[in-house]
Structures are given as structure tokens and as C-alpha cells.
Amino acid sequence: MGLWYHTLKAIKESNIVLEILDARLPELTRHFALEQKILRHRKKLVIVLNKSDLISKKTALTHKKELEKVAPTIFVSSKHKKGIARLKKQVRQLMGKKPAVIAIIGYPNTGKSTILNALAGRKAAKTSSQAGFTRGRQLVKLFEDQYLMDSPGVIPFEQRNKFELALIGSKNPNQLKDKEGVALQLAAWIQEHNAQALQETYGVKWPGDSETFLEELAQKKGRLIKGGKADWNAISTLLILDWQKGKITI
Missing domain, CATH: 3.40.50.300 (P-loop containing nucleotide triphosphate hydrolases)
Known part of the structure; x- marks a missing residue:
């Protein structure tokens, strides 16, 4: 059933x-x-x-x-x-x-x-x-x-887009086809609803856009690939999971 x-x-x-x-x-x-x-x-x-x-x-x-x-x-x-x-x-x-x-x-x-x-x-x-x-x-x-x-x-x-599914926790990061896109949207959404939330959680000041924020967060968390560049899969997973597990307060 x-x-x-x-x-x-x-x-x-x-x-x-x-x-x-x-x-x-x-x-x-x-x-x-x-x-x-x-x-x-x-x-x-x-x-x-x-x-x-x-x-x-x-x-x-x-x-x-x-x-x-x-x-x-x-x-x-x-x-x-x-x-x-x-x-x-x-x-x-x-x-x-x-x-x-x-x-x-x-x-x-x-x-x-x-x-x-x-x-x-x-x-x-x-x-x-x-x-x-x-x-x-x-x-x-x-x-x-x-x-x-x-x-x-x-x-x-059928009534939910991928961002909303991630936001309410009904889809974990590994089920998302565009994990990085969702993470970028999530970072901007959190910043819009509480301008201090991301800095209080991660100690990273909002640089003005989601992409730069996630790159700086990846550096701080050591989520990097060869050449010291951001591991977008890893840092996107981290942000989405932290939100879904209630580690970020708005």
C-alpha cells in the first residue's frame, strides 16, 4: 500500500x-x-x-x-x-x-x-x-x-521542485541531480532570511554571493580537490545536510 x-x-x-x-x-x-x-x-x-x-x-x-x-x-x-x-x-x-x-x-x-x-x-x-x-x-x-x-x-x-525538497529535508543530498545548484540557492535563501546565520554557524562572512561563500567555506572546512580548489560536491553536501539536521538557525 x-x-x-x-x-x-x-x-x-x-x-x-x-x-x-x-x-x-x-x-x-x-x-x-x-x-x-x-x-x-x-x-x-x-x-x-x-x-x-x-x-x-x-x-x-x-x-x-x-x-x-x-x-x-x-x-x-x-x-x-x-x-x-x-x-x-x-x-x-x-x-x-x-x-x-x-x-x-x-x-x-x-x-x-x-x-x-x-x-x-x-x-x-x-x-x-x-x-x-x-x-x-x-x-x-x-x-x-x-x-x-x-x-x-x-x-x-509532483508539486515540489528540487530546492523545496532539499529545504524541507524530503530529499537528501545524494538524491539530488543538481546538488551544487541547490546548495547555491540554499545559501542565498538562508542569507536572505537571517543575515547572520551563516557567519554564526561557520565563521565565514557573507562575501556578497553564494558561489564565493561556498568557495570560502570549502577552504575553511578543507573540502578541496587537487590544486586546492573547492570540492563542490563535498561542500554542497555539507551545507545541505547541516540545514536538514538543524545546525543552522534562522
Whole structure:
């Protein structure tokens, strides 16, 4: 069965749906059609912004103001276990002590399984930074008569370009046909959204363009080929992976 089948089945069998978004990229990691389907079928929706430790408070407030128009919005950092208690409280408020099944949905690499583990308080689901790692579905007890159901991420590839797939972590660098082009675009995107981010992460000042930045970063990191020139494959991989693993804060 395909990922769509499992996700739609999870929504159908649940009372509450937790939609996990990347706090850095809420618009890119939202699935508007699924949100409409969830609300249309009178399911309770909670929007969970994971990786919130990677954005500023100002950015967080902007996101919350917009997303609260759709559904209750909770900020968490599954990596640091922050916000999990608030998320549990929100689920409890929505269902009280009534029997419930809670579905967790989202794109690959947004942290669905890590959040499930944090909510359950143990290693309930296997996790990996490799996009699409979670397979199938499993139930984990949260409260008495209330269970969490993990669902694989769903991503409609035909609606995403290669840069967006790399940005949201749904394609690792080795799956990209134009890795260098994506890295150049990513460096410029990060610089545009936080002019200090790259310098704070790597200690390399922004020289004015992505190509020069990556060349200087390659020199600093020793990602070089014969003749002391930048190894574009290696430095592009480094930048994309650092972004996907949350090492760069915006």
C-alpha cells in the first residue's frame, strides 16, 4: 500500500490529528488539502511546529498568529523535549477522558516519530534523519484509552521542485541531480532570511554571493580537490545536510 493510503486511513481512524510542521518552513511543510479533509470530517486538528529551537521568538509569534486561524498551534522542540507537556495538555483538553486515537501526520523529516517518542516517553517508533524512514503504522498508549498512531509522511513530489525538497529535508543530498545548484540557492535563501546565520554557524562572512561563500567555506572546512580548489560536491553536501539536521538557525 502507498503512503497516501496509510495516511488517509490513519486520519479516518483517528479522533485527533497532529500535523507536524517544520517551524522554519511552516508554509512549505503544511498540507492544505489534508487540513481541509480533516476539518471537513469533523476531526480535531492540532498544528505542531517542531524544531522551534531553530527560529527566533519574533518569527514564532508571526507563525502562531497565522496558524491559530486554522487550528490550535503548539511549538515544540522534539530534540530538546520542549513543548511536549503543552502538547499533551492540548490533546487532553480536546478529548478529556474520552477514548481517542491520535494520528500524527506530516512530511518526511519533520520529526513525527521523534515527537511520538517524546509524547510516549519512550522509544516507541524508529527514527532517522533519512527522509521517509518511518514505514507502516503503530499504536502507542498516551493516556488511559487514548492512543497515538504514527503515520508515514506524505509528500506529493509532483508539486515540489528540487530546492523545496532539499529545504524541507524530503530529499537528501545524494538524491539530488543538481546538488551544487541547490546548495547555491540554499545559501542565498538562508542569507536572505537571517543575515547572520551563516557567519554564526561557520565563521565565514557573507562575501556578497553564494558561489564565493561556498568557495570560502570549502577552504575553511578543507573540502578541496587537487590544486586546492573547492570540492563542490563535498561542500554542497555539507551545507545541505547541516540545514536538514538543524545546525543552522534562522
